[in-house]
Amino acid sequence: MLSKPILKQTIKANLRLWLIFTMIMTVFHVVFIAVFNASTISDLSSLVKDSPLASLLGETSFLGMLSNTFYGIHGALLPIIFIIMTANGLIASQVDRGSMAYLLSTPTKRSTVVRTQATFLIASLILMMLIITLAGYIAIQAFQGETDIRIFDYFMLNLGLFLLWFATSSISFFFSCVFNLSKNSLAWGAGIPLAFFLFKLMGDVDSSLEKLKYFTLNTLFDTSAVLNGSGYAIQYVVLAVVGVILNILAVRVFQRKDLPL
Numbered sequence: 001m002l003s004k005p006i007l008k009q010t011i012k013a014n015l016r017l018w019l020i021f022t023m024i025m026t027v028f029h030v031v032f033i034a035v036f037n038a039s040t041i042s043d044l045s046s047l048v049k050d051s052p053l054a055s056l057l058g059e060t061s062f063l064g065m066l067s068n069t070f071y072g073i074h075g076a077l078l079p080i081i082f083i084i085m086t087a088n089g090l091i092a093s094q095v096d097r098g099s100m101a102y103l104l105s106t107p108t109k110r111s112t113v114v115r116t117q118a119t120f121l122i123a124s125l126i127l128m129m130l131i132i133t134l135a136g137y138i139a140i141q142a143f144q145g146e147t148d149i150r151i152f153d154y155f156m157l158n159l160g161l162f163l164l165w166f167a168t169s170s171i172s173f174f175f176s177c178v179f180n181l182s183k184n185s186l187a188w189g190a191g192i193p194l195a196f197f198l199f200k201l202m203g204d205v206d207s208s209l210e211k212l213k214y215f216t217l218n219t220l221f222d223t224s225a226v227l228n229g230s231g232y233a234i235q236y237v238v239l240a241v242v243g244v245i246l247n248i249l250a251v252r253v254f255q256r257k258d259l260p261l
Helices: 002-036 040-049 053-056 062-090 092-097 101-104 109-144 149-179 182-205 207-215 223-228 233-256
Strands: none
Touching: 002 062, 002 109, 002 149, 062 092, 062 109, 062 149, 062 182, 092 101, 092 149, 092 182, 101 109, 109 149, 109 233, 149 182, 149 223, 149 233, 182 207
16 A cells, blocks of 8 residues: 555655656667667777777677676666665655654654555656667658668567666665664665676676676676577576565564664
């Protein structure tokens, strides 16, 4: 059960931040689609040849370049910042400031509050991805119309990126529900997702650090498997399961923990 007044207030409080990140992400996505023509891809491949960045760029097709730039870096990092700020503000920050005490002094149940906040976070990410996907699809038709692009793979890349956001948001939201202080919520809710991103990035850039990739959820978003057309379904399921389980645990933890009311 959700609370419409709480949901409206949450949307109002977070709308500006959501719009900023959605706009930035959409612009980045469209720009990458526009510039990754055959000539640009060839030039970039020649530029980074025999350098550590060659492994980062990976496959030199349109979707290959897109998956190792936007999907591997910008699309993974920028939403983490939005998720960290939003998840902390939904629960831990309100407990820390004392506004949660005022909210819970009304007949509204804890379970209703936390489920409403979790729903907002998930819905905001879904809507963000839908806008980015629609803008990207239109950009592909406009700038890559004559290129042989597997649109199904493009949609699967976007689905995988969303599932990564979902799993990451569940981590930040879980720790926001666990801790009463923002500093503790941010230390864990921001530290773990950022560490996951850095481990994956370092593993991609330096082969000697490749084992770090297996200590991060980001590895489950395997863009190479998507481009090969198989081998990613189980990984997507794992990301979805992680997100669902941590959100359920977050709700239960918040319902049962002691609050400074």
